[in-house]
Amino acid sequence: MTGMSVETVSKFFALLTLAAMAGVSGVLVVMLTARWSPSIARFRDSAIELVSPAALWLGSFIAAVSMAGSLYYSEVADFAPCDLCWYQRIAMYPLAIILAIAAYRKDVGIRRYTYPVAVIGAVIATYQYVLQLRPSLESGFCGVDASCTERYIWQFGFISFPFMSLVGFAMIFTLLYIAARAEQEQAEGPRS
Numbered sequence: 001m002t003g004m005s006v007e008t009v010s011k012f013f014a015l016l017t018l019a020a021m022a023g024v025s026g027v028l029v030v031m032l033t034a035r036w037s038p039s040i041a042r043f044r045d046s047a048i049e050l051v052s053p054a055a056l057w058l059g060s061f062i063a064a065v066s067m068a069g070s071l072y073y074s075e076v077a078d079f080a081p082c083d084l085c086w087y088q089r090i091a092m093y094p095l096a097i098i099l100a101i102a103a104y105r106k107d108v109g110i111r112r113y114t115y116p117v118a119v120i121g122a123v124i125a126t127y128q129y130v131l132q133l134r135p136s137l138e139s140g141f142c143g144v145d146a147s148c149t150e151r152y153i154w155q156f157g158f159i160s161f162p163f164m165s166l167v168g169f170a171m172i173f174t175l176l177y178i179a180a181r182a183e184q185e186q187a188e189g190p191r192s
Contacts, residue, residue, distance in 0.1 A: 001082040006077045006153075013069050014155035017164045019063070020171040027174050045185070051175075052182030054102035056110070063096035066168045073152065073161070082146040084128040088165045091121030095172060108183045111176040118176070122169035128162035 045125040051058075070089055081089070095114060102110035128148050131138050135149040142148035151160050163183045 005072075009069075009072060009077075010153040013154075013164060014159045016065070017024065017159055017167045018156075020167045022171045024174050027178070029173065031049070048053070048178055048182050048185070052179050055175040055179035055182075056099050056108070058108075059114075059172045059190055060099035060103055062095055062168055062175070063092055063169050064100060065163065066092050067096050069164070070161075077152075079152045082128075082148040082150065083142045084124055084131075084148045084159065085146070088121050088128075088162070089122045091117050092168065093126070108179045111180050114176060115173065118169045118173045122166055125166035125169060127160040129160065129166060132160055132162065133192040 030040060030044050034044040053068065067089075070081070070085070070092070074081050098110060098114060102108070102114075108142060131149050132151055138147075138149050154160055
């Protein structure tokens, strides 16, 4: 990555964010409309069957890529992380390891412990994103070294670090949901 510019890396991560956002949105739409459409319900069941075996691995991969990205920006691009960025890192970094171990052990029950972490990270990311959109709401919470309202990157007119983080947490939550849903359907047995 040493030969790539920060702009190129930012575009790459922004495109990954858009892909993850499309995935989360697609799952949400399918889950909501499957209640009223048998064909969409069959599609949902097939998609869950396809994705669920890799869901924990994918969640771990997303957390690892998020971790690598945040380290690139702070260690290579020299962007100082603000306090809210650190709290998001505290939520994201362990997910890379915990989800990898859970995937290796095929332990879907890990969701009981990782759902709250993903939700807390998403809430912090949402708060920071709102601060970036409305800097006047900043209450002096952030430290002196870096401002929580600073937009180091602003891709496609709306994607910043906290937005990337929010989508990453949402995608991890979605993958955990898919894994749990598959486990639930296996426990219930085939539908008549």
